[in-house]
Amino acid sequence: MMGPIETLGWMVGAIIKFILTPTGMMVRGASWWMTILVTSIGAAIGVLMFFHFGKWVLKVWGEWVHQKDKKRKAFTPARRRWVRFQRRFGLWGLLAISGLISVPIASILAAKYHSKDPRMPWLLVLAFVVWSFILTTLSLLLGETNPPQ
Numbered sequence: 001m002m003g004p005i006e007t008l009g010w011m012v013g014a015i016i017k018f019i020l021t022p023t024g025m026m027v028r029g030a031s032w033w034m035t036i037l038v039t040s041i042g043a044a045i046g047v048l049m050f051f052h053f054g055k056w057v058l059k060v061w062g063e064w065v066h067q068k069d070k071k072r073k074a075f076t077p078a079r080r081r082w083v084r085f086q087r088r089f090g091l092w093g094l095l096a097i098s099g100l101i102s103v104p105i106a107s108i109l110a111a112k113y114h115s116k117d118p119r120m121p122w123l124l125v126l127a128f129v130v131w132s133f134i135l136t137t138l139s140l141l142l143g144e145t146n147p148p149q
Contacts (some may be wrong), residue, residue, distance in 0.1 A: 099131025
C-alpha cells in the first residue's frame with residue numbers, strides 16, 4: 001500500500017509524464033485499480049489546472065503581442081502540421097493523442113483551439129481516464145509475460 005506522499009508523487013508524475021506513470025506504478029507494485037485511480041486523478045487535476053491557466057496565458061500573450069503590433073509570423077513547418085492535423089481530426093483527434101503527449105501540452109492545445117466548447121476540459125479528463133485504463137492494462141499484460149532466458 002502506498003502512503004499519501006508517494007500517492008501525491010505519482011499524481012504529479014501523471015501530470016508531468018502521463019505515458020510513463022502507469023508502468024512505473026505497476027513496476028513499483030501498485031494494484032491495477034490503484035494505478036488507474038491515481039493516474040486518472042492526477043491527470044484530471046493537471047487538465048483542469050493547465051486548461052484554465054492556459055486560457056489565461058493565451059489571453060495575456062495575445063494582448064502583449066497585439067500591443068507590440070508585431071508583424072504576423074509566417075507559418076512554420078510545425079504549425080502547418082498542427083493545422084493540418086486539426087483540420088483533419090479536430091477535437092476527437094486531440095482527445096485520441098492526449099495520452100501520448102503530456103497533460104500540460106494537451107490541455108494548452110485544448111485551451112487554444114477548443115476553449116469555446118464547454119465540454120472540453122471534461123472530455124479531456126475522460127480521454128485521460130481511458131488512456132489510464134489502456135496504459136495500465138498494457139503494463140499489466142506485458143509485465144505478466146516473462147522473457148525467455
